[in-house]
Amino acid sequence: xxxxxxxxxxxxxxxxxxxVMGIINLSPESFYENxxxxxxxxxxxxxxxxxxxxxxxxxxxxSTWRFSKxxxxxxxxxxxxxxxxxxxxxxxxxxxxxxxxxxxxxEALKRGAEIINDVSGFTADPRMINVVADYGCxxxxxxxxxxxxxxxxxxxxxxxxxxxxQAAEAGGIKPEKLILDPAIGRWTDEKLPIYDxxxxxxxxxxKIFEKPLLAALSRKSFIGEVLEKPASERLYGSLAAAxxxxxxxxxxxxxxxxPETFDVVKLSGALRSRPSVVKEDRYEVSVLEVKTPxxxxxxxxxxxxxxxGSQVMQNKSIHLMLKIxxxxxxxxxxxxxxxxxxxxxTALTRDAVSxxxxxxxxxxxxxxxxxxxxxxxLEGQARSLPLISELIRECIANRSDxxxxxxx
Numbered sequence: 400x401x402x403x404x405x406x407x408x409x410x411x412x413x414x415x416x417x418x419v420m421g422i423i424n425l426s427p428e429s430f431y432e433n434x435x436x437x438x439x440x441x442x443x444x445x446x447x448x449x450x451x452x453x454x455x456x457x458x459x460x461x462s463t464w465r466f467s468k469x470x471x472x473x474x475x476x477x478x479x480x481x482x483x484x485x486x487x488x489x490x491x492x493x494x495x496x497x498x499x500x501x502x503x504x505x506e507a508l509k510r511g512a513e514i515i516n517d518v519s520g521f522t523a524d525p526r527m528i529n530v531v532a533d534y535g536c537x538x539x540x541x542x543x544x545x546x547x548x549x550x551x552x553x554x555x556x557x558x559x560x561x562x563x564x565q566a567a568e569a570g571g572i573k574p575e576k577l578i579l580d581p582a583i584g585r586w587t588d589e590k591l592p593i594y595d596x597x598x599x600x601x602x603x604x605x606k607i608f609e610k611p612l613l614a615a616l617s618r619k620s621f622i623g624e625v626l627e628k629p630a631s632e633r634l635y636g637s638l639a640a641a642x643x644x645x646x647x648x649x650x651x652x653x654x655x656x657x658p659e660t661f662d663v664v665k666l667s668g669a670l671r672s673r674p675s676v677v678k679e680d681r682y683e684v685s686v687l688e689v690k691t692p693x694x695x696x697x698x699x700x701x702x703x704x705x706x707x708g709s710q711v712m713q714n715k716s717i718h719l720m721l722k723i724x725x726x727x728x729x730x731x732x733x734x735x736x737x738x739x740x741x742x743x744x745t746a747l748t749r750d751a752v753s754x755x756x757x758x759x760x761x762x763x764x765x766x767x768x769x770x771x772x773x774x775x776x777l778e779g780q781a782r783s784l785p786l787i788s789e790l791i792r793e794c795i796a797n798r799s800d801x802x803x804x805x806x807x
Contacts, residue, residue: 401676401685402611402650404575406537407493407513409454411611417645417668419661420455420495420653421448422617425478428467431618431630434655441482445490452661455514456490457653458482458507459497463518463547465586476503480510487511495539499523499547501530508534515539518547518580520563532571539613540567541580548586551594552801553601554693556581560608561697578611578651585620593805595621599640600804602647607694614644615653617660634659642667691799692717692767714768721770721794723787724760730782731761737776743769770795 403412411418423445424434436444445456460478461470479496486494487510495514496507501524504515514536520543521527531538542550542559550559560579568574581602583595595616605612616622622636623629634656641652641660645667654660676685689695695716696709704712726734728751735745743765750756765773770791777788797803 401674402606402609404611406578406611409493411650413648413650413674415650417649417664418454418651419452419657419664420457420613420651421445421451421453421492421657422653422655423448423456423458423482424655425458425460425482426462426467426470428462428464428470430462430464430467431655433631438478438481438485442485442489445486445492448657449490449492451658452665453492453657455495455651456486456492457495457497457516458486458512459516461498463497463586465588472500472503475500476506479503479507483507483510483512499527501526505530505534508536513537514578516580517541518582519543520547520559521566522546528567528570528572531567531576535573535576537576537578538567538572539578539580540564541615542582546587548582548584548590550582551590553581553597553604554691556598557604557607557694557697560605564608564610574610578613579605579608580613580615581605583614583616583619583621592621592624593801595619596805597801599643599647601690602644602649603688604690604694606648606688607697611650612648613651613653614641614649616640616644617652617654617656638663646671689716714771715766717767719765719767719770719795721763721791722760723763723791726759726761726787727782728754728757728759730784730787731759733780733784734761734763734773734777734787738763738765738769738773741765741769741772741776743773767795 401413403414423436425436427435429435448456458479461475493514494512495516496512497516498504499517499519504527515531516539517527518541520540522543540563541547542556544550544559550556564577567577581598583598617637618630618633622633626636638659642663645664652660652664689698692713696713699709731747731751738745746762748759751759774788774791777784
């Protein structure tokens with residue numbers, strides 16, 4: 400499960416350093432006023448971004464901030480085209496255009512743009528799929544259902560991206576042309592900061608798609624929520640978030656602050672270990688790190704397994720080790736016996752096996768399915784084992800409970 404691809408001549412993947420995408424903001428309606436670039440200074444700023452380490456430049460002429468004043472497609476086009484003309488052939492970077500509309504994408508591609516960045520994930524303009532397929536260009540697709548960034552929670556983000564990928568490939572876009580963006584930010588009123596906390600914390604789950612991953616988190620609202628600072632004072636928070644994203648698997652960081660982000664990306668990328676993969680002739684063995692049953696089921700479906708079969712097997716794919724403290728020796732031995740009967744295992748102090756101690760802690764090892772069956776069996780046992788059953792269920796459930804994980 401290793402990403403290794405070429406995007407417009409740039410090597411992108413798990414074996415290469417992560418890249419910086421500099422934001423060239425042509426929209427006066429932007430949430431971050433200090434990022435707005437005048438047409439007269441675009442070339443100078445673009446050259447400085449490249450000098451500071453950006454390999455991609457993302458041009459945006461329409462603010463996607465939910466409080467911004469909407470503009471017409473004509474105005475968006477009038478803002479973007481002169482800038483493309485100014486940059487064409489003058490900067491050593493891959494040019495991306497941030498737009499949701501096919502006619503703007505098409506005109507931009509005619510004038511030198513190499514990547515389209517569609518935050519609507521093809522939902523704002525279905526014809527965008529045809530334009531991208533016809534030009535054969537790479538495209539960044541953000542997790543979106545009805546409006547940009549509306550999925551709530553990582554499970555929903557993954558389901559949404561999966562649907563976008565299927566629609567894109569059905570429309571003729573080659574799988575290797577897709578770059579995935581999990582939609583970090585307050586895109587809707589319902590999308591509270593805890594959803595962004597989860598997305599960043601579980602960013603590695605997106606590796607299940609085996610595609611380049613882009614994190615657009617620069618000065619976003621979840622950073623302001625934590626630091627209680629406006630966009631102009633969120634640099635350090637953005638750098639911390641960027642470091643985490645790269646460490647957890649992001650290949651491209653989209654940022655307003657290129658030189659600072661470049662250093663952070665370089666260091667966090669050096670700390671990120673290379674995934675284990677071995678090849679010989681036509682054979683390849685790689686480690687598939689799966690964090691949730693839903694992701695395991697998706698991996699199985701992508702392999703060609705049936706939906707029913709994937710659901711049956713998904714809880715067998717996640718292995719846990721729980722530590723249970725202060726059990727009586729009898730309780731510990733019962734748990735060991737019941738877990739062994741279900742194919743798992745349990746470790747406890749050797750004095751407990753010989754009944755030379757009255758109390759012990761235990762380590763219980765098994766799949767989610769084995770823990771489910773253990774908890775059910777313990778419900779009907781004596782002593783405090785029904786309580787232990789409840790605690791096991793609650794402890795496992797806390798792993799996916801957003802309020803438990805992030806609300807302090």
